[in-house]
Amino acid sequence: MRDPLSDILLAMRVSGATPVRFESRGGYAMRFPAFRHLKFGALLSGSMELRPSNGPALHLQAGDCYLLTDGAPYASRTGDHPEIDGEAYFATHRDPDGVVRFGEGAPDKIVIGGxxxxxxxGAEWMRLALPPAIRIPAGSPVAAPLRTTLSLLGQEVGANAAGEDLIVARLADILLVQALRAYLAMTGDETPSWLAGLAxxxxxxxxxxxxxxxxxxxxVGRLAAEAGMSRSSFADIFRRRTGLTPMDYVARWRLFRIRAEVMQTDRPIAVIxxxxGWRSRTSCSRAFxxxxGVSPREAKAGAAVFLAAERHQA
Known part of the structure; x- marks a missing residue:
């Protein structure tokens, strides 16, 4: 049994890159190129500003978390300084302990990002459901679980302790789910998306x-009964909150689950x-x-290309 958010993330085949710890002293400005697919970060100490290509700047204080979801270039800065190439700097200034450092002396700003x-x-669906940039303030009540995870990440990243990579990867997964939970708790009714229904x-x-x-x-009737609502009221509110009809949602997420399993296993498509919940292989393949835009067989072949690209970028 899976809760909806876990089910959605597993169907989208999320993989996490190892987070990087960045310690700096003094002012800087760095420009970062486009990326795949979602970046997260947290400011452990100090203050800084993120300037996404799309949307307003995020002013971050210690304890704040952020998500960048559209893959577009962005800048990170602590004042009005000439911009340098952040990707090149990170590639050439990582110390033996894995920490990237800028400036001399004890750091006055520490960021963990990945x-x-x-x-x-799945990436396209996440972009449809989330704004280009999200800030989760440290002082928000929904950020309390994040603070615990951030504390653990701060102790692990760059510590060079046994099992660090595994622990950090798991904590990063937790941080993503907690950040999405917090975002769902903070959002109102103004932006329909399939993710908004969870809130x-x-x-x-x-x-x-x-x-x-x-x-x-x-x-629709059974879903409405689970919600404790009339059929018509449920269908209306569901569409306004998610942008989908209830049965569109059911069909699409069944297909996402089928797609994930087709790409990851050798089980027959009819069984999957x-x-x-799809009784006819023919109708399932047509809807798929x-x-x-591809058949289940073509999706399986494309999975090998995706995994090869991920190994190349790792």
């Missing part, structure tokens, strides 16, 4: 029930489809192509 990679279709208490009940039994016989 990158998560999604399967390409609505009534819709969330229905979505948890669906994700826990994805192969079940789901209908039935396990995810309509949503993803």
């Amino acid at each position: 990158r998560f990679t999604f399967e390409e279709t 609505d208490p009534r819709l969330g009940r229905a979505l948890r029930a669906f994700h826990a039994e994805i192969a079940g016989d789901w209908s 489809a039935e396990d995810n 192509r309509e949503l993803f």
Whole structure:
């Protein structure tokens, strides 16, 4: 049994890059190029500014976290200084302990950041659901779990202790989920997205029930009953919050689950489809192509290309 957010992230095949610790003293300005697919970071001490290409600047204080979701170039700065190439600097100034340092003396700013990679279709869906840049203030009540994870990350990254890579990778996964939780808790009703339904208490009940039994016989009426709402009211609110009809959501996430399993296992497509609530292989394959633009067999072949590219970038 999976909760909706876990189910969604697993279906999108999230992989995490090892976070980097950046310690600096004094002012700087760095420009970073486009990236794949989602960057996260947290300011452990000091203050700084992030300037995404799309959207307003993020003014960060100690304890703040951020997500950059559109893959566009961005700048990091602590004042009005000439910009340098941040990617080149990080590539050439990493010390033996894995920490990147700027300036002389004890640091007055410490940042931990990293990158998560999604399967390409999953990355596009995340971009549709999230704004280009998100700041989660340290003082927000929903940031309390993040502070615990950040404290642990701050102790592990750059410590060169046994098992550091594994612990840091797991903590980074936790940080991403906690950041998305916090974002969902902070958002209002003004921006419909498939992710927004998770933040609505009534819709969330229905979505948890669906994700826990994805192969079940789901209908708008059954989802509405799980939410404790009338069929018409549920359908209307669901569409306004998510931008999808309830059954569009059901069909799409079944197909995402099918796609993930097709790409990761050798199980027959008919078995995978039935396990995810699709009774007809033919109709499943037709819907699969309509949503993803390729057949299940072509998706499986493309997975090998994706994994090879990830190994090359690692």
